[in-house]
Amino acid sequence: MVMRAAPGILALYTGPALAMGFFPVAAAWSLKLVIDRLAAGATVGALLLPVAVLTATGVATAALPHLAHYLRTEMDRRVGQYAQDRLFLAVDRFPGLARFENPVFLDRLRLAQQTVVAKPVAGQAVEGALGVVRSVLTIVGFLGSLFVISPPTMALVLFAALPVLAAELLLSRRRAATVWEIGPDERRQFFYMGLLANVEAAKEIRLFGTGAFLRGRMLAGRRSADAARRTVDRQEVRIRAGLGLLSASVAGAGLLWTVGSARGGGLTPGDVAVFLAAVAGVQTALTALAGDVATTHHALLLFGHYLAVVRAGPELSAPADPRPLPELRCGIELRDVWFRYAPDHPWVLRGIDLWIPAGSSLALVGLNGSGKSTLVKLLCRFYDPVRGSIRWDGVDLRDADIADLRRRISAVFQDYMDYDMTAAESIAQGDLDALGEPERLRRAARRAGIHEVLAALPHGYDTLLSRMFFAEADKRNPATGVMLSGGQSQRLALARAFVRDRRDLMILDEPSAGLDAAAEHEIHTSLRAHRQGLTSVLISHRLGAVREADIIVVLDGGRVAERGSHGQLLCAEGRYARLYALQAAGYRQEAAPDPATAPDASPHIA
Numbered sequence: 001m002v003m004r005a006a007p008g009i010l011a012l013y014t015g016p017a018l019a020m021g022f023f024p025v026a027a028a029w030s031l032k033l034v035i036d037r038l039a040a041g042a043t044v045g046a047l048l049l050p051v052a053v054l055t056a057t058g059v060a061t062a063a064l065p066h067l068a069h070y071l072r073t074e075m076d077r078r079v080g081q082y083a084q085d086r087l088f089l090a091v092d093r094f095p096g097l098a099r100f101e102n103p104v105f106l107d108r109l110r111l112a113q114q115t116v117v118a119k120p121v122a123g124q125a126v127e128g129a130l131g132v133v134r135s136v137l138t139i140v141g142f143l144g145s146l147f148v149i150s151p152p153t154m155a156l157v158l159f160a161a162l163p164v165l166a167a168e169l170l171l172s173r174r175r176a177a178t179v180w181e182i183g184p185d186e187r188r189q190f191f192y193m194g195l196l197a198n199v200e201a202a203k204e205i206r207l208f209g210t211g212a213f214l215r216g217r218m219l220a221g222r223r224s225a226d227a228a229r230r231t232v233d234r235q236e237v238r239i240r241a242g243l244g245l246l247s248a249s250v251a252g253a254g255l256l257w258t259v260g261s262a263r264g265g266g267l268t269p270g271d272v273a274v275f276l277a278a279v280a281g282v283q284t285a286l287t288a289l290a291g292d293v294a295t296t297h298h299a300l301l302l303f304g305h306y307l308a309v310v311r312a313g314p315e316l317s318a319p320a321d322p323r324p325l326p327e328l329r330c331g332i333e334l335r336d337v338w339f340r341y342a343p344d345h346p347w348v349l350r351g352i353d354l355w356i357p358a359g360s361s362l363a364l365v366g367l368n369g370s371g372k373s374t375l376v377k378l379l380c381r382f383y384d385p386v387r388g389s390i391r392w393d394g395v396d397l398r399d400a401d402i403a404d405l406r407r408r409i410s411a412v413f414q415d416y417m418d419y420d421m422t423a424a425e426s427i428a429q430g431d432l433d434a435l436g437e438p439e440r441l442r443r444a445a446r447r448a449g450i451h452e453v454l455a456a457l458p459h460g461y462d463t464l465l466s467r468m469f470f471a472e473a474d475k476r477n478p479a480t481g482v483m484l485s486g487g488q489s490q491r492l493a494l495a496r497a498f499v500r501d502r503r504d505l506m507i508l509d510e511p512s513a514g515l516d517a518a519a520e521h522e523i524h525t526s527l528r529a530h531r532q533g534l535t536s537v538l539i540s541h542r543l544g545a546v547r548e549a550d551i552i553v554v555l556d557g558g559r560v561a562e563r564g565s566h567g568q569l570l571c572a573e574g575r576y577a578r579l580y581a582l583q584a585a586g587y588r589q590e591a592a593p594d595p596a597t598a599p600d601a602s603p604h605i606a
C-alpha cells in the first residue's frame with residue numbers, strides 16, 4: 001500500500017533509514033583508530049581520515065533523523081489519504097445493510113478507521129521493517145567487531161539476544177489480541193460517549209435525569225477496557241525488567257573480561273573502546289530490533305482488520321450476467337417471501353404473496369412490528385428474502401443489477417436523514433444531477449410544500465441547514481446556517497424523493513408522520529396528482545391517508561391478513577374495519593366539543 005500511495009517518498013526514506021544502521025559501527029572503528037594511533041604517537045596526517053569519518057558520522061547521525069522524520073510524516077499523510085479513500089470506497093460498495101448491523105464487522109471497521117486511516121499503521125510497519133534491517137546491519141557490524149576482538153564474547157551477546165526477540169514477539173501478539181478483545185467494551189464506551197454528547201438525546205437525558213446512569217455505563221466500558229490493557233502492561237513490565245537484568249549481566253561480564261585482557265596487554269586501548277561501543281551498540285540495536293519486530297508485527301495484525309474490510313466481498317449475491325431491469329410494465333410480485341434478520345432471529349415476514357400492479361398505489365398498514373418497513377427494505381434489495389422471491393416484471397431481483405434496480409426507485413424512509421448541507425445540496429442528494437438544475441430543485445420543494453420556507457432563508461436554497469460547521473465568530477449570524485423544524489425536515493426528505501422524478505417505484509414509509517393534518521392532506525393530494533403511472537407503496541398509521549390507495553394490505557405478524565380497497569375492507573368488517581372504526585371513533589370523541597379545533601382530521605392506528 002505504501003508503494004502505491006507514496007513510491008517516491010518510500011524510496012527517499014529508505015536511504016537515510018538504512019544508512020543510520022552503519023553509523024554506530026563506523027564511529028566505533030574510527031574512534032578505535034584515533035585512540036590507537038594517538039597512543040602510538042601518529043602524525044596529524046594519519047589521524048585526519050578517522051577523525052573526518054568520526055565527524056561525518058556525528059553530523060549525519062544528528063541531521064538524518066530530522067529528514068527521515070519529515071519523510072515519514074509525509075508518507076503517513078499520503079498513505080492515510082489513500083487508505084481512507086480505499087476503505088470508504090469498499091464500505092460504499094456494500095450493497096445491503098446487513099454488514100452495518102453486524103457488531104463483529106463494525107469492530108473491524110472501527111479498528112480499520114482508528115489504526116489505518118487515523119493512525120499511520122502502514123507507515124509504522126514500513127518503519128519497523130526498515131528498523132529491523134537497520135538494526136541487523138548494526139548488529140552484524142558490531143558482532144563482526146566483537147568476533148575480531150573475542151569470539152566467546154560475541155557468542156555471549158548473541159545468546160542474550162534470543163530471549164529478547166521471543167519475549168517481544170509474545171508481547172506484541174498479546175497487545176494485538178487485547179485490542180480485539182476489548183472491542184465490545186470500546187463500542188459500548190463510544191456509544192455512551194456519543195449519547196451523552198448527542199443533541200437529540202440531550203432532551204430526554206436532561207428531563208429524565210439519566211446523565212449519571214449513562215456516564216456510569218460509559219465508565220464501566222472504559223474501566224473494563226483499561227483493566228485488560230493493564231494486564232498486558234504488567235506482563236510487559238515483568239518481562240522487560242527480566243530482560244534488562246540479562247542485558248546488564250552480559251555487559252558487566254564482558255566489561256570485566258576486556259579490562260582484564262587490556263591490563264594483561266592482550267588488547268589495545270582502542271580495542272577496549274570498540275568492545276565497549278559494541279556491547280552498548282548491540283544491546284541498543286537488539287532492543288530496537290525487538291521493538292521494531294514487535295511494532296511491525298502489531299501493525300500488520302491491525303492492518304489485517306483494514307484488509308478484512310477492504311477485501312470483504314458483497315454480502316448480497318451479484319449475478320455474473322445480470323438481466324436488464326426495464327421500466328416497470330406489469331408489476332412487482334412477492335412470491336412466498338420469508339425473511340428474518342439473522343438465523344437466530346424470529347421470522348419477520350412469513351410467506352408473503354403480493355402482487356403490486358404497475359401504476360397502482362398500494363398501502364401497507366398494520367400494528368407496530370408487523371413487518372411493513374422490512375417489506376419495503378426487501379423491495380429495495382437491502383436484504384434478500386431467506387425464502388421465496390421478489391420479481392420485477394417477472395425478473396427475480398437477485399438476477400438483476402442492484403444499481404439498475406435502485407435507479408428505478410425513489411423513497412422516503414421512516415428514519416430519513418438530515419444532511420448538514422445547504423438546502424439545495426440536501427434536496428439534490430436524491431439525484432445529484434439536479435445540483436446544477438435549480439428549477440428542478442424548486443419544483444421538488446414545491447411539491448413537498450417547503451419551497452416558500454427555503455426561498456425565505458437568508459441565502460435561499462444556498463443556506464446551510466446546519467449549525468455545526470461554523471467558526472466561533474460566525475455562530476451568532478443566522479445567515480451562516482439555520483435549523484429546520486422536524487416537520488420541515490420531513491418535507492425536505494420528501495423533496496429529496498420527489499427530485500428523483502421519472503422513477504418507476506415510489507416508496508413512502510410514513511412520509512407524513514411529523515406533519516400537521518393540513519400538511520398531510522396537502523402532501524397526499526399532491527402525491528395523487530403527480531402519480532401519473534407511478535407505482536407507489538405507502539406505509540402509514542393514519543388510515544385516513546391510505547383510504548385512497550388502490551390496494552390496501554393489512555400485515556399482521558409478518559403475514560398478509562387482509563387486502564382490498566378501502567370500501568372492500570370496510571365491508572369485510574375485519575381488522576382494517578375495526579382499526580378504522582377505532583381511529584374514527586377517537587377523532588369523533590375528540591372532535592365533538594369543537595370540530596374546528598380538532599388536532600388531526602385523519603384516524604391513526606392506536
Ligand SMILES: Nc1ncnc2c1ncn2[C@@H]1O[C@H](COP(=O)(O)OP(=O)(O)OP(=O)(O)O)[C@@H](O)[C@H]1O
Pocket residue numbers: 101341345348366367368369370371372373374375414
Ligand atoms: N435491523 C434489524 N435487525 C433485527 N431485527 C429487526 C431489524 N429491523 C427490524 N427488526 C425487527 O423486525 C420486526 C418488524 O420490524 P419493522 O420495522 O418491519 O416493522 P413495522 O411494521 O415497520 O413497524 P412500525 O410500525 O413500528 O414501523 C420487528 O420485530 C423488529 O424488531
